[in-house]
Amino acid sequence: MKKTLNEIVVNHIRKNIPREKNIVPFLMELLDLAKESTYRRVRNEIPFTFEEISKIALHLNISLDEIIGQSSGKRVFFNLHELNQSIPILQIKDVITEAIEILSKVHRATNSKVILAGNHFPTLFLVSFPNISKFRYYKWIHQTEDVPLNFYYSDFSIPQEILNLQKKLKYNFQRVNKLEIIIDKNTISSTMLDVSYFYNRNLISESELRIIQAELYECIDLLEEMTQKGVNQIGSEVQIYLSSLNIESNSSYFEYDGQTYTQLWSYFSDPISISNSQASFVQKRWLDSLKKYSTLITQSSEIQRAKFLNLQRELISNMDKDIIL
Incomplete structure (x- = not known):
């Protein structure tokens, strides 16, 4: 089954941080997120924004091409929530x-x-x-x-x-x-x-x-x-x-x-x-x-x-x- 973007991002982070380091505190500090918001991203409940992916890629020296298949040219990324609630x-x-x-x-x-x-x-x-x-x-x-x-x-x-x-x-x-x-x-x-x-x-x-x-x-x-x-x-x-x-x-x-x-x-x-x-x-x-x-x-x-x-x-x-x- 094709992996979601969140899974790809999380896998890249796990590969590029020390094994003993926990991914949640790492993301909380890097992205300035609350604990619950971080867990929801790691659990694939809400998507990472492109701006967050860019910060992760720059911090860990990962090519954006590896994550989202786009060139790493200079862009401004916008975040718009996906609205898919039944209510x-x-x-x-x-x-x-x-x-x-x-x-x-x-x-x-x-x-x-x-x-x-x-x-x-x-x-x-x-x-x-x-x-x-x-x-x-x-x-x-x-x-x-x-x-x-x-x-x-x-x-x-x-x-x-x-x-x-x-x-x-x-x-x-x-x-x-x-x-x-x-x-x-x-x-x-x-x-x-x-x-x-x-x-x-x-x-x-x-x-x-x-x-x-x-x-x-x-x-x-x-x-x-x-x-x-x-x-x-x-x-x-x-x-x-x-x-x-x-x-x-x-x-x-x-x-x-x-x-x-x-x-x-x-x-x-x-x-x-x-x-x-x-x-x-x-x-x-x-x-x-x-x-x-x-x-x-x-x-x-x-x-x-x-x-x-x-x-x-x-x-x-x-x-x-x-x-x-």
């Missing part, structure tokens, strides 16, 4: 686990920074709001899965396994030492338009709409509090920028003790992840360029901040009346 919502389990691991590294680092940019609230920010998060999942399932035309919001529930992971994600996200968020004027309206669509189709009830509406108010209240204080709920530094330009897609940038990691959100369920430092630098340069067309509304620019926040609350208050699609 669609469980497809994002590995995505959340990856985010937890990255944020844990950021939190432990001496020098670190996270930058989030998007035309709707970043997924990491929304873990504090369970009903908005549930709607985002619901919309994704509605769009991508073969569900009935009248698949109601009330018929959808998030598995406890995912809810438990979201709690860990929230814990690690709140403990980021320095966070920058770049948003545009569509941050709230994009979510409201989506909710309105399903409400107008009678797939979301009046009471469910009010619950989501209440959380959107809470979301704006939290945003206002952070812009006033410059910190989040547990005291970590937060800077929020309001872009004058529309931000076309969401992205995340992580920096910790000289290491970088970037996520490009092509769609809701799974980001394209990059750990190559040069590629991450290009993305950070674009994020920094957004600031040239943005206003820092954290502890400054009170007039623009007030106009923005007041407009968001006005839109939320009229979300069942004025947003008709």
